[in-house]
Amino acid sequence: MRTVNPEKHAARRAAILGAAAGVFAERGYEGATTAAICKRAGVGSGTLFHYFPDKRTVFLAIVADDLAEATAALERIDRSDPAAALDAVLDLLTADLGDPTAPGLAAAMIQLAQRDPEFAATVTARDESTRTVLTDLVAAGRESGVLTADVEPRRAARWIVALTDAGYLISDDDGFDAERDGAELRRIVASYLGRRGDGAR
Amino acid sequence: MRTVNPEKHAARRAAILGAAAGVFAERGYEGATTAAICKRAGVGSGTLFHYFPDKRTVFLAIVADDLAEATAALERIDRSDPAAALDAVLDLLTADLGDPTAPGLAAAMIQLAQRDPEFAATVTARDESTRTVLTDLVAAGRESGVLTADVEPRRAARWIVALTDAGYLISDDDGFDAERDGAELRRIVASYLGRRGDGAR
DNA sequence: TCATTAATAGAGTAGGCACTACAATAATGA
């Protein structure tokens, strides 16, 4: 007999997904070849297709894993103080601003979401969980008086997410600085929401 | 003898580019097949490659044409009043927010720019002309006192462009409304720049 | 009208792609 070793399996799987994320980021979904993914992961094509039925599922797994991680991180946030919680969410959203693969990966996701409804749903779900939390926080912040701007919480939440996405899009520009531009992003959000007291943070 | 008819040539060329833009938007750069472009444009593959040497050049032409158009529109703006000029630039930047192909096209551009330096330069040039104008306007606005926020003009210009780009990326979301969300975008920019008087516009 | 040649379509081609078939290896339980 022989049973599966779940740790080894998970490790190999993660290695493949990591390599795949890099290739997808550099070449887009269609441009990424399974051969390139195999090479970077250091496995044969037989191995790749032993772990995943097809290329599409590989990409889906990347997003699904990230969704699970992001959701878990969101749930760990203490929401008793809206202002502090808002900062914490922004920390999460801007955490990977220095990651050079981020813009390419985001572009690849948008691209596939364009014509793959199931994939689109996964991506939407990822944004949705963040938006829901932000919507609540903005509403609570306005009620408690910390946020003074007259905004619709739901719409504001969407734009805050969009704003951080924008950060990833320009993060491969010359002159982009993860720290300084991260601070700028917070300043934009703070002024948008009419945050009282600390202008930037 | 027979000479080229520049009008007919330009018309056919434009028809091909229009069809190509749609296909690139829907399927991404690699996912777009020349066959699909030909079919949508209603021409044979021989015709396509009579007008363009290869697929990459087709995409490059789309961006280059758009760059020329955008630059011309920017130059037409009266820059004597910084506040009004800022509004005019924002009008230009948000003009196509209702275009359903915009997010896909933007994603395809990011994707190809990732690994094609010449293409990346063209895209950068497109953003750069807008950024330069915005940088000047923000600086002028601060000097004249219309803009009260303590921002670096250059960095602010970059973020304003990024913000509008983000608008295009979320413009295929459920609940997105070109007019309302366009207004929201202006509100964000206005508060960010500390625009005096009219909060939204 | 007629020679010239731009414009066009469509069949064809070489190469690259996702994915498979299969043989070989090695980790497990007994």
Add this chain to the structure above:
DNA sequence: TCATTATTGTAGTGCCTACTCTATTAATGA
């Protein structure tokens, strides 16, 4: 140790791709 089977690599395979070749059409100038 040995049987079992999860795991792996390699050598395909058929399909689809960007692009080419060539024959045909039709617009122009003389």
